[in-house]
Every structure is written in structure tokens, then in C-alpha cells.
Amino acid sequence: MSSTRQTPSDFLKQIIHRPVVVKLNSGVDYRGVLVCLDGFMNIVLDQTEEYINGQLKAKYGIAFLRGNNVLYISAQKRKA
Amino acid sequence: SRQQALASLASIEEPMDLIRVSLDEIVHVKMRNERELRGRLHAFDSHLNMVLGDVEETVTTLEIDEETYEEVYKATKRTVPMLFVRGDGVILVSPIGSSQAA
Numbered sequence: 001m002s003s004t005r006q007t008p009s010d011f012l013k014q015i016i017h018r019p020v021v022v023k024l025n026s027g028v029d030y031r032g033v034l035v036c037l038d039g040f041m042n043i044v045l046d047q048t049e050e051y052i053n054g055q056l057k058a059k060y061g062i063a064f065l066r067g068n069n070v071l072y073i074s075a076q077k078r079k080a
Numbered sequence: 081s082r083q084q085a086l087a088s089l090a091s092i093e094e095p096m097d098l099i100r101v102s103l104d105e106i107v108h109v110k111m112r113n114e115r116e117l118r119g120r121l122h123a124f125d126s127h128l129n130m131v132l133g134d135v136e137e138t139v140t141t142l143e144i145d146e147e148t149y150e151e152v153y154k155a156t157k158r159t160v161p162m163l164f165v166r167g168d169g170v171i172l173v174s175p176i177g178s179s180q181a182a
Contacts, residue, residue, distance in 0.1 A: 024171070035092060042095035048174070060108070061085050061178030064098045066128055066170050 012037060015075040020045070024069045028052050032063065034073070041067030085178035099124050102175045107132075109165065110172040114140040118176065119163065128167030135163045 015034055022030045022043055029052075032045030048063040049056055088101045102121050109117040109130070119135025139156045 026171075030172075035089060036094055036097075038094050038096070044092060044095045044098045046089060060172070060174040061082065062089065062098065062174060064095055064173040066167075066172070068168070069171050 012073075015073070018075050021074045022065060023071045023074070024065070025071050026069065030063065030065060034075075035062070037073070038067070041070045041073075043067070043070065043073065081177060085175070088175075088178075096126065098175075099128070099173060102173070106176045108172075108174045108176050109170060111165075111169045112171060113169070115169075116140075117163070117165065122162075125167070128165075128170045128173070130165045130167070130170070132163045132165060133161065135160050137163075 016036065018034060019031065020034045022032075022045065024030070028050060030045060030048055030050055032048035035044040035046050037043045043065040045063050045065065046061070048060040050058040050060070088098075091101065092098050099121075103124075105121060106118065107121045109119075109132070111117065116138045117132060117135050118138075119132035121130060122133050123131040136157055136159050141154050141156070143152045143154055144150070145152065
């Protein structure tokens with residue numbers, strides 16, 4: 001558990017190459033490995049899976065997500 | 081193919097690079113209002129405005145039967161030789177070669 005202060009951009013640098021969940025404003029979930037992102041929250045995921053209402057609906061090899069639709073990016077906490 | 085996809089992943093530093101690398105490739109675009117496009121990417125800009133060629137548009141609607149109240153998903157397709165897509169409607173862009181099932 002990180003007790004030092006961290007800015008959002010520090011967080012974003014730390015989670016690159018980790019499996020993440022990206023939730024969109026519409027409620028759709030995308031799970032994949034984070035390749036990169038930018039200041040607009042545009043995201044590129046590898047091995048992307050699309051979940052709608054908890055159900056797997058589609059798979060995309062590499063996907064670009066437009067930042068304005070992104071609600072959050074979540075990463076699993078790294079086990080010590 | 082997957083190998084080509086991995087090779088292009090190595091050259092990507094920022095998200096717009098993925099779009100740049102996909103020029104002249106066939107892309108799958110998911111848009112607002114339950115619309116999907118599949119076509120060749122000819123041009124784009126930072127707003128994700130795009131020009132797509134030989135594009136197939138799929139509009140998915142949910143219809144409910146008046147009597148049985150059965151929910152039916154209906155997909156309506158059309159093809160357009162050349163299309164300008166306004167970027168603010170774009171949700172997702174994926175080069176088609178990169179996924180296992182085309």
C-alpha cells in the first residue's frame with residue numbers, strides 16, 4: 001500500500017503494461033493490457049475484451065479508446 | 081496477423097500512433113448510437129475525424145414485439161464507398177488484422 005502522495009499522472013505511468021479495466025461513461029467495460037495513454041485519456045489496450053452487463057461480447061486484438069468516453073482506468077494492486 | 085500486430089505495438093508510443101499505423105488498413109470502429117463501421121482508413125486527425133473507404137455500417141436496434149413483448153436485436157447494414165466520420169461519435173477503433181476472429 002503506497003502511503004506517499006501520488007499524482008494521477010504518476011499512477012498512469014506505473015500501470016503501463018499491466019492488465020487494466022477501463023470503464024466507459026456508457027457502462028461498457030474493456031479489459032486488456034495497457035499499452036499507452038495520453039493527456040486526453042485516449043487509451044490503447046492489447047488483448048482487449050469487451051464486457052456489456054458483465055457479459056463478454058467481443059474481443060479486439062488491439063483497441064484504441066477515445067478519451068472523452070472513459071470514466072475510469074483501474075489496475076489490480078501489485079502483490080508484494 | 082497477430083505477429084504483425086505485435087510488431088506494430090512495439091512502435092507505438094502514444095495512442096494516436098496506433099491510428100497512424102492503421103492508415104490504409106481495414107479498421108473496426110465502434111460509435112455511439114449502437115453503430116459500427118468496417119472500412120479502410122484513408123485519413124484521420126486528432127479529433128478522430130476519419131475518412132473511410134468501402135465501408136460497411138451496421139446499426140443495431142432493439143425491437144420489442146407488441147404482443148409477445150419479445151426483445152429482438154435487429155442489425156441493419158449498408159455499404160458506402162467513401163465516408164467522412166465525425167470524431168466526437170467515435171468510441172473505439174481497432175485494426176481488424178490484430179484480432180483472432182476477423
